[in-house]
Amino acid sequence: MDRLRAIEYFLKVADLGSFTAAAKATGVPASSISRRIQELEAELGTTLLHRTTRNVSLTELGTVYLDEVRAAVKALDDASDLITERPASPSGLLRITSTPGYGRFSLMPALRKMRRAYPDLVVDIELTDTVYNLAQNEVDIAVRSTADLPERAVARKLTDDVFGLVASPDYLSRYGTPKVLADLKTHRTMLYRGPGRIINWQAKTKDGWVDVQTNPTFICNEGRQLIDEAIDGTGIGLLPCWSIQEELASGALVALTLEDAELSLSRSDTLGIYLLYNQPRYRLNKIKTAVDFLVAELATGDRQA
CATH class of the missing domain: 3.40.190.10 (Periplasmic binding protein-like II)
Structure with a gap:
């Protein structure tokens, strides 16, 4: 049995979830792929795949085997690339x-x-x-x-992930400029939605970190949209400094500084x-x-x- 070929077929079936899809991807008949994997299972003395008429799934031992052989096969591929690639021309x-x-x-x-x-x-x-x-x-x-x-x-x-409190000149002319942390309670704010949750602002004060409760008027998981809304005067934003350099330089956004706190989206230094x-x-x-x-x-x- 060509064990390496059988393992490659097993990886393909595990990734695609069916023998038919693996056959299309490899150009090898599904029956041949199935036979090779059965030979692999016989050699290992265990079942790697649950097979039904509708789908294919990994057994518990199949999942363990998949994790082990995937890294090994990738290491072999990397070794081949290391030998065959041309150092002067990365490709x-x-x-x-x-x-x-x-x-x-x-x-x-x-x-x-x-x-x-x-x-x-x-x-x-x-x-x-x-x-x-x-x-x-x-x-x-x-x-x-x-x-x-x-x-x-x-x-x-690459860079510190430092956040800056900003607003547009139009917003500040309408609602005023916050000077201390307590002022934010009366202002309109914009928050970032991360994976699975809305990310509240964190304030580092002389007494330690506190969670900042604001009155959000816009929430989004896309940073560019938060910047555009801030420029449009929707509210105050706490945005990564690396993302707003042009807007600060042009005056489209104004950097705000609180007298009694530094704001971030994380308490980690x-x-x-x-x-x-x-x-x-x-x-x-x-x-x-x-x-x-x-x-x-x-x-x-x-x-x-």
Whole structure:
């Protein structure tokens, strides 16, 4: 039995959820794929897949086996890439995931510049708040706003995730300028909706951190929309400083400072935008090239963890 081929078929069926879909993806008859997986199961002495007339699902041991062999097969693929790729010309598919706001404002322009410099790189990027598993090689590079760095990945800090309290000149002329934390209770505010919850503002005062209760008039999970609403005078926003530099410079937004508190969306002092990758995969020319390029383009501070 060609064990590696059988494992590859097993991975494809597990990912796509059916023998028919795996057959279309591989160009191999479904009956041949099924037979190879049955031979693999016989060799292992266990059932990897539950089969019904309608669907295919993993058994408990099949799930364990999937996690183990996926990383092994990916390591073999990486070893082949390491030997065959041309060091002078990085090429191939580069899978990147990024938090949406930073991805649109900062990462996408840097990637366009990188693709012009290295036209043989194919960038597959997903802007999402979903956290992919770097250890299982679901992506090559992840860009995340976080204070909790993964233990098994290299983290290169691109910038501090500092938030600025801002409003439009029109809003301030109509509603006045807040001077202290208590003033915010009478103001219209705009909040960010994160994955699964609305993110309230946090205030660092001389007595410690407090949760800020405001009167939101607009809530959205898209940072650009919050900026546009702030410019339109909808309310006061607490926005990432890296996202509003042009608006502050042009006067479309005005930075506000409270006398008795500093505001943030997190109570962590280590919150930042980090570029994450697995150290062993850094040996691949395409990943090393992309990591080094993006850090050089985007980093205002760089640390490894």
